[in-house]
Amino acid sequence: MSNPIFKLNGRIWIETGDEKILGHGRVELLERIQASGSIRQAALQMKMSYKQAWDLVNHMNEHFGQPLVISHRGGKGGGNAVVTEHGLKVIGEFHLLHQKFQEFLTANSINLPL
Amino acid sequence: MSNPIFKLNGRIWIETGDEKILGHGRVELLERIQASGSIRQAALQMKMSYKQAWDLVNHMNEHFGQPLVISHRGGKGGGNAVVTEHGLKVIGEFHLLHQKFQEFLTANSINLPL
DNA sequence: TTGCGTTATATTTTATTTTATACAACGAAA
DNA sequence: TTTCGTTGTATAAAATAAAATATAACGCAA
Numbered sequence: 113m114s115n116p117i118f119k120l121n122g123r124i125w126i127e128t129g130d131e132k133i134l135g136h137g138r139v140e141l142l143e144r145i146q147a148s149g150s151i152r153q154a155a156l157q158m159k160m161s162y163k164q165a166w167d168l169v170n171h172m173n174e175h176f177g178q179p180l181v182i183s184h185r186g187g188k189g190g191g192n193a194v195v196t197e198h199g200l201k202v203i204g205e206f207h208l209l210h211q212k213f214q215e216f217l218t219a220n221s222i223n224l225p226l
Numbered sequence: 227m228s229n230p231i232f233k234l235n236g237r238i239w240i241e242t243g244d245e246k247i248l249g250h251g252r253v254e255l256l257e258r259i260q261a262s263g264s265i266r267q268a269a270l271q272m273k274m275s276y277k278q279a280w281d282l283v284n285h286m287n288e289h290f291g292q293p294l295v296i297s298h299r300g301g302k303g304g305g306n307a308v309v310t311e312h313g314l315k316v317i318g319e320f321h322l323l324h325q326k327f328q329e330f331l332t333a334n335s336i337n338l339p340l
Numbered sequence: 341t342t343g344c345g346t347t348a349t350a351t352t353t354t355a356t357t358t359t360a361t362a363c364a365a366c367g368a369a370a
Numbered sequence: 371t372t373t374c375g376t377t378g379t380a381t382a383a384a385a386t387a388a389a390a391t392a393t394a395a396c397g398c399a400a
Contacts, residue, residue: 116291120323121246122238126336128230152376161359166378177230177340183377186366190375198339205336209234216330222240222319225312226291266346275389280348297347300396304345 118222124213126206133175138168139206145169145181146195169193176202232336238327240320247289252282253320259283259295260309283307290316 125135137158144154155165173179180199185191195203239249251272258268269279287293294313299305309317 116242116289118247119241120238121241122236122327124234124236124331127233127235132235133232150376162377163360163379164358170378175230177338184367185375185377187368187376188374189368191366191377193377202338205338209334209336212334213236213330216327217238220323220326222323224291224316224319264346276347277349277390278388284348298396299345299347301346301398302344303398305347305396307347 116226118224120217120221122213122217124209128175131175133172134202134206136206136210138172139203139210141165141168142172142180142195142199142203145193146200149192149194150189151181151183151193230340232338234331234335236327236331238323242289245289247286248316248320250320250324252286253317255279255282256286256294256309256313256317259307260314263306263308264303265295265297265307 123135125132127133141154141158144157145151148154148157151165151169152162155162158165169181169183173181176198178198179196180202181193181195183191183193237249239246241247255268255272258271259265262268262271265279265283266276269276272279283295283297287295290312292312293310294316295307295309297305297307
């Protein structure tokens with residue numbers, strides 16, 4: 113390990129109480145649900161199990177003031193899921209925070225003697 | 227879930243390449259090693275196994291340019307571990323970054339309609 | 341030279357998390 | 371009313387991670 117390059121990195125998320133309810137993975141999931149109209153397709157795209165995706169969606173719906181995703185079963189295509197207006201707002205707000213955080217990361221670095 | 231309070235939280239760490247080599251847990255471990263002079267005691271205090279603590283120390287020593295911890299076995303007390311000058315420097319630098327990050331977290335928040 | 345407590349390491353066991361599998365419920369459309 | 375693919379849910383299997391256990395190496399001090 114000669115001449116290592118040290119990089120600052122990190123993650124941010126939203127909590128209520130001490131429970132994490134939104135991070136960048138969940139945001140990506142929401143975006144893929146919106147794009148595909150399907151929890152299953154979003155899960156496949158992100159290579160996670162349907163159960164995990166469903167659990168995440170359910171958790172978000174339970175912990176935000178209003179549901180972020182509304183799903184229907186049966187009907188054309190077997191069922192579908194849509195991201196609510198509130199969900200879109202949440203996505204947008206998180207993107208703003210994420211961008212500021214990226215700026216923080218690039219603006220700060222470790223200063224270590226080699 | 228009526229009237230939820232959304233809080234921004236997060237973590238930062240140092241990487242080389244794509245490997246995490248220092249975060250707040252490792253920093254605490256270093257500090258406890260320095261305070262106790264023992265990897266084992268530090269591990270006990272943090273309720274982690276000796277093996278896990280040793281692996282973390284070993285990983286840090288391998289990935290920073292110079293060792294952060296020097297250990298000895300045998301002798302008075304059975305052996306000991308000390309944090310190097312470079313290790314102290316690393317701890318200090320991380321604290322600076324961490325403090326700035328805390329300021330970032332308190333300065334930013336989500337804006338969501340209830 | 342024996343005992344001591346720690347470091348260092350390997351191996352086994354346990355616990356936790358994740359994934360896979362199965363299937364009922366559903367509603368539109370053929 | 372049958373088919374279809376998804377949602378929703380439970381259970382089993384598999385994969386990971388963590389912890390427990392064991393033991394050698396070590397060097398000082400009694």
